[in-house]
Every structure is written in C-alpha cells, then in structure tokens.
Amino acid sequence: MAEQFAGTIPLEDLARLQIYHNTAGYPEREMEKILQETGGSFLFGGPIFLSNLQACCHLKGDGVTYCAPAYQVWGMAWSRDVQDYGCALLPDGRDNCVECVALIVNGKPVENPHYNPDMGGSRPRQAMGSKAGRFAYLVTETAYTPEALRDVLASAGWDSAVMLDGGGSVCYRDRQGRGFACDADRVLPFYLVVHEKEENPLNEKKTVCLDAGHDAGNLANRSPDGTYYEHEFALDMAKRIRTHLERCGVAVTETRPDGQAVSLQERCKIANGIQGLDLFVSLHSNAAASSGWSSAKGWSCYLYGAGGEREKAAQAILKQVKAAGITVRTTALVYDPALYVLKNTAAPAVLIEHAFHTNQEDTENLKSEVWRAKVAQAEAKGIAEYLGVPWAASDGGAVQKPEEPSQEAGDPELSAAVEKLAAAGIIDSPEYWAAGKYSAATVRLLLIKVASAMN
Ligand SMILES: [Zn+2]
Structure with a gap:
C-alpha cells in the first residue's frame, strides 16, 4: 500500500519551520539523524527543485538566501516564529521562503501550473501550503500529475499550495519512526523540518543527575586535621549546583538528596533510570596518596575516555571554572575508564575532583562558603552551556546559604x-x-x- 503522510497544524502549535541545509550530506535513509540533530518532529524532502544539488528557485532559511532569481513568483513565506506563515509573492522580506510549483494561490487553484517537463507526469508527490490559517502538508507515494495534485488539495480545502520537488525526492520521517523514502540513497540538499511545540524535545526540560560522592558512613575521606569531610562538601555542592540549574529550567535528580548512604551500583541505577538523561555529574574532592598534608592541589575533572559528549561537557565546565579564577590542575581533564560511575552510567558522565582535601590551602577553600558558591556557579554555568540552556542570572543572595550568625x-x-x-x-x-x-x-x-x- 502506498504510504501517505498528511495533516494540518495550527500555527500556534509550531515552534519552527526549518529549511534544513543538508551540508552533512545525509541520504534519505538517514533522515532520522536530521531529526536527532535538529530536534524536529518530522521532516520531508525536497522543498525545492534541484539542479546539481543547488537551489534553483526562491529559497531562504533562517535569513540565509540560498537562491533568489530575478523573477517574482508565488510561494510560501514565514518569519522565525512561523506565526505569519502564508502564501506570498516572492522574493519576500521574511527570513524563510519556499517556491517550487504554485498549485493554489490565495484560495484559487492555478489553471496552468508552471513546471519543467521533467517534473510532469504521474509521480509520488509532496506539497506544503495552508488550510484555514493552518500549516498544511502532504507527502504521498501515490502518483499524481501536478494538475491532479492541485485538484486533490483544492478539494481537501487547502487555500494555498506549492508542489515541492517530486518523484524520486519524495520522502518523510517522523519521531515515531514512521516514514518512507522513494530513493533511500539520494542526498537532498534541503529538507523541511517541522518543529511542533509539544513534540519538540528542545522544549522539553534538559535533565542532569548530580551525584554527591560518598556518605556520612565514610569518614576516611577527610582532611588530615579532621575539619573537613568530603561527603558533607559533596552534598552541599550538589544542592548549590542544583539551585542554579533549576533556576535555568533544568530538571535535576540527586543520587543521595538527603545525605543517605547509596552504593555505587545504586547511583548508576538511579542515573540509568532517568529516560534521556543529558548529563551525570559526580561531585568529589581529591586526595593525594600519602597520608597527612601534601602539596598536590587544584581542580580536575575525570572522564571515562576522550571525545564525545562527555568531553564536550567537561570542556564547557572547565572553561567556566577557569573563567571564575579557580586553580586548575595542569592536567585538568583526566581519562580514567576504571572509575565505577563513569563506566556504568549510560549518559555522558563526568566526575569532578574539586580540590585536594589533603592540601592545606585547598582545604581552606573547600570549607569556604564563598569558594563553594563561586565554584558551584561556574560549574552550573558550564553545565548549562553544554546543555544549550540559557544561563539565568541569580539574584545574588538566592543561591548563597544565608549567613549563619x-x-x-x-x-x-x-x-x-x-x-x-x-x-x-x-x-x-x-x-x-x-x-x-x-x-x-x-x-x-x-x-x-x-x-x-x-x-
Ligand atoms: Zn571522593
């Protein structure tokens, strides 16, 4: 049976209609990678007629003009927020436009649609337009001539329609994994990616799991003078970072929110139970191998290995920590595949060793309210930057613990x-x-x- 995907979407339910420039060269069979990359709800192919994979009629996306021929023609145009989406005479001042073969203009079916001979005949078709103020689309394996497509859309109540490049470039893919491609190997230069507000994962909250290292049952991890305990510091930092991230709209889970004892296995289980977890951050302070005070000092961050999302996250955090003037170790990022929580968490994971509680100067910092506040803010900033979440400045006092008398x-x-x-x-x-x-x-x-x- 011929596949067909069609529908209308109220403009207020659209976050974005994106002209996607396929610079990575994804063939149609890898369309879902574009959904992953853009966070779109669904996409379909060929919003433009092609020659040598170049746009050859009016096409503009996010303010970038891909093609602007000298002639005027009817097409669809819209601004970034899509709310003014509609039929327009192109070129148009708005940031996005598509032209191909106009089939219906302002409620009137076009008597003789204009197209090159190689676009004629009965072929699978795709079209975009509007119906009663809504965004309308049709992607179908059913073969139509341009004229037959026009009649089908007109009788379906569309009040504007452009036929997009047809035949071999007809393809569709959505977040539910549905779709088809008439030519799986074909590389289209442009796709139309539709971002629905509700289904757009970019609108969903980013998630971070904060793992405060150790617990009060572990008293060995402390400064030699017994004035500092790592478990208390780690828990306090988790609370501080959490406050910042939640203010930025990030959903935060802690592995031991109430300071209770939690095994390493349980910590990973908590993290791995969070669907789509974006980042796991384990919080610790470091210790030199020898007992007593020693000279090793400074901030560092441990990763399972080089590259990938974890490295991006670590680099973003490191950048902010440096910018805040925190002392950082010469080798600030350390690759260690042996660390349990780094090895056994599915999400990108980092483990921060904030400073050495076996160093006297570092220990003074680790105990300092001011230092903790500064580092927590820097790390939260780095995490937000990694997540692509805008940083919401705190009102100053809100994240600091009230000064105790x-x-x-x-x-x-x-x-x-x-x-x-x-x-x-x-x-x-x-x-x-x-x-x-x-x-x-x-x-x-x-x-x-x-x-x-x-x-
Ligand atoms: Zn530790």
Whole structure:
C-alpha cells in the first residue's frame, strides 16, 4: 500500500519551520539523524527543485538566501516564529521562503501550473501550503500529475499550495519512526523540518543527575586535621549546583538528596533510570596518596575516555571554572575508564575532583562558603552551556546559604565547651569548632567522637 503522510497544524502549535541545509550530506535513509540533530518532529524532502544539488528557485532559511532569481513568483513565506506563515509573492522580506510549483494561490487553484517537463507526469508527490490559517502538508507515494495534485488539495480545502520537488525526492520521517523514502540513497540538499511545540524535545526540560560522592558512613575521606569531610562538601555542592540549574529550567535528580548512604551500583541505577538523561555529574574532592598534608592541589575533572559528549561537557565546565579564577590542575581533564560511575552510567558522565582535601590551602577553600558558591556557579554555568540552556542570572543572595550568625563576636559558652573538648583531646581544631559553622553531618561526627571518648 502506498504510504501517505498528511495533516494540518495550527500555527500556534509550531515552534519552527526549518529549511534544513543538508551540508552533512545525509541520504534519505538517514533522515532520522536530521531529526536527532535538529530536534524536529518530522521532516520531508525536497522543498525545492534541484539542479546539481543547488537551489534553483526562491529559497531562504533562517535569513540565509540560498537562491533568489530575478523573477517574482508565488510561494510560501514565514518569519522565525512561523506565526505569519502564508502564501506570498516572492522574493519576500521574511527570513524563510519556499517556491517550487504554485498549485493554489490565495484560495484559487492555478489553471496552468508552471513546471519543467521533467517534473510532469504521474509521480509520488509532496506539497506544503495552508488550510484555514493552518500549516498544511502532504507527502504521498501515490502518483499524481501536478494538475491532479492541485485538484486533490483544492478539494481537501487547502487555500494555498506549492508542489515541492517530486518523484524520486519524495520522502518523510517522523519521531515515531514512521516514514518512507522513494530513493533511500539520494542526498537532498534541503529538507523541511517541522518543529511542533509539544513534540519538540528542545522544549522539553534538559535533565542532569548530580551525584554527591560518598556518605556520612565514610569518614576516611577527610582532611588530615579532621575539619573537613568530603561527603558533607559533596552534598552541599550538589544542592548549590542544583539551585542554579533549576533556576535555568533544568530538571535535576540527586543520587543521595538527603545525605543517605547509596552504593555505587545504586547511583548508576538511579542515573540509568532517568529516560534521556543529558548529563551525570559526580561531585568529589581529591586526595593525594600519602597520608597527612601534601602539596598536590587544584581542580580536575575525570572522564571515562576522550571525545564525545562527555568531553564536550567537561570542556564547557572547565572553561567556566577557569573563567571564575579557580586553580586548575595542569592536567585538568583526566581519562580514567576504571572509575565505577563513569563506566556504568549510560549518559555522558563526568566526575569532578574539586580540590585536594589533603592540601592545606585547598582545604581552606573547600570549607569556604564563598569558594563553594563561586565554584558551584561556574560549574552550573558550564553545565548549562553544554546543555544549550540559557544561563539565568541569580539574584545574588538566592543561591548563597544565608549567613549563619557569626560566633566570632563571642559565644563564651561554646568557647568554653570547645576548650574543654580540646583539652580532653576529643577535637583537633578548636578555632574551627569555636567558629560554630558546621553542618548536621559534622555535628553527627562530633557526637560519635564524644561518645567514643566516654568509653
Ligand atoms: Zn571522593
């Protein structure tokens, strides 16, 4: 049975009608790659008659004029937002236009459609036009002469129609995987890609999975002086980056939103369960192999291997981190196929080692509210850039945690307690504890220490 795809779409439901210039040379059998690339809902072929794969009648797409012959002729024209789409005498000032063989102009069937002899006869056909203010299209394997096509469209109520290049270039493909191509190997120079608002994945939210490394059960990953714990930092950074991304309209999932213990397997399972996940970002701080303080320092990002989407994401993040003035390691991007979450996540994945908690200067940064805010913003910016999501500036204070009341002005009770615990050897850094700025997770650790000291 002959395939046929036809319909009308209200202009307000169209995000875009795109004249796609096939510079990559996709043959008709690879039309779905164009859908993937453009995010369109469906596309069909030959919006223009061809000679040597060049446009040879009026054709303009996104303001680029592909062909503008000296003559005037009826065709279809529209601006970027498609809302003024309609029949027009070309050339036209708008950003997009198509001409080929006018069959119906402003409600009137054209008595003698004008076309070259090689376009005549009964052949598969494709046409675009309008019907009652809607965008109308027909792509059919059923063979029609141009005149018969005109009559079919006129009786279907179309009030304007142009026959697009016909015969061998008739082809159609949609997001549901439906379609056909009269000549699968043929490479058309132009396609018409239709972007419906609801079905356009570009209008769907981008998705990011933030993976705060470790958990409060892992106390080994800490600074040598015990003033910094990686799990607390990672969770805090996830919250900060999440705030930025959500403000930009990105849908964010966390692997351990409440700080609970989650295995590496579970983390990957969470990520792999998110349909169409755009990016997985694991958040960590680094440690040098030796125990105690060491000199290794700086930000770096780990990837399973070079190239691909993960590299693009990592480069975008790195660029913003550098721009924010964060110290970056000489080898800022590290390829490591052994890291579990990089190896076992289906989406592009990166693992950020923010700084070394085995370096004194880095540890001060890792503990700093200001530094955390700066890095989180830079990384979120990079992620947004990678996703192609416009950056929405924060109102300044919104993403910063409200300043906790400073204890520096003096909290005699706290100071006395800290002195006592330090004298008893239960805590290492009295200044840190006396400053009174620590998370619930840190307090939890302190309680455990105090309790074990009581034994
Ligand atoms: Zn880690």
